[in-house]
Amino acid sequence: MRIVVAADNAGVDLKNQVRDLLKADERVTEVTDLGVADAGDDRAYPVLGLAAAEQIARGEADRGVLVCGTGIGVAISANKVPGVRATVAHDSYSAERSVKSNNCQIITFGARVIGPELAKKIVTEWLGYEFDPESASASKVAHITDYEQTHLAS
Numbered sequence: 497m498r499i500v501v502a503a504d505n506a507g508v509d510l511k512n513q514v515r516d517l518l519k520a521d522e523r524v525t526e527v528t529d530l531g532v533a534d535a536g537d538d539r540a541y542p543v544l545g546l547a548a549a550e551q552i553a554r555g556e557a558d559r560g561v562l563v564c565g566t567g568i569g570v571a572i573s574a575n576k577v578p579g580v581r582a583t584v585a586h587d588s589y590s591a592e593r594s595v596k597s598n599n600c601q602i603i604t605f606g607a608r609v610i611g612p613e614l615a616k617k618i619v620t621e622w623l624g625y626e627f628d629p630e631s632a633s634a635s636k637v638a639h640i641t642d643y644e645q646t647h648l649a650s
C-alpha cells in the first residue's frame with residue numbers, strides 16, 4: 497500500500513510520528529511525505545490537504561493520513577478533490593467504518609485533539625481494513641461518485 501502523509505504546522509509532530517510508524521509497517525510499500533517538514537513552514541492546511549488528495553486522485557498513492565489542529569480543515573480540503581473521500585476519525589470504530597462503509601482513502605487527525613499513541617493505534621488498525629465492493633455499502637458510495645461525475649465534472 498502506497499501512503500501519502502501531510503500536515504500543517506499544527507500537525508507536523510504527529511504527522512512525523514505517523515509517517516515513521518507507516519515506514520516500519522510491512523503492509524506499506526511506499527510513504528510519501530508532502531510536508532510540512534517543521535513548524536517553521538506556515539503553509540496553510542488546504543495547501544497540504546489538497547496536494548495529498550490530488551496524489552490519490554491521480555493514482556499516485558492508495559491512501560492518505562493528514563493532520564492539522566483539529567483534522568477538520570484537511571478533511572474538508574481533501575474532500576474537494578473529486579473521487580477522494582476523507583474524514584476525521586479519532587476512534588477505532590469510526591476509522592473502521594470510514595473504510596468499510598465509506599471507502600474513504602484518507603483519515604485525518606487533529607493534533608490538538610488526539611494523543612500520538614491513540615492516533616498510531618488507529619492507523620495500525622486502519623491499514624488492515626478494506627472496502628468490499630460487493631457489500632451493501634457500495635451503492636451508497638456510488639451515489640456520491642455519481643453526483644460528483646454528474647455535477648462537479650470540470
Ligand SMILES: O=C(CO)[C@H](O)COP(=O)(O)O
Nearest residue numbers: 506541564565566567568569
Ligand atoms: O485545525 C486547523 C484547521 O482545521 C488548523 O491547524 C488551524 O487552523 P486555524 O484555527 O484557522 O489557524
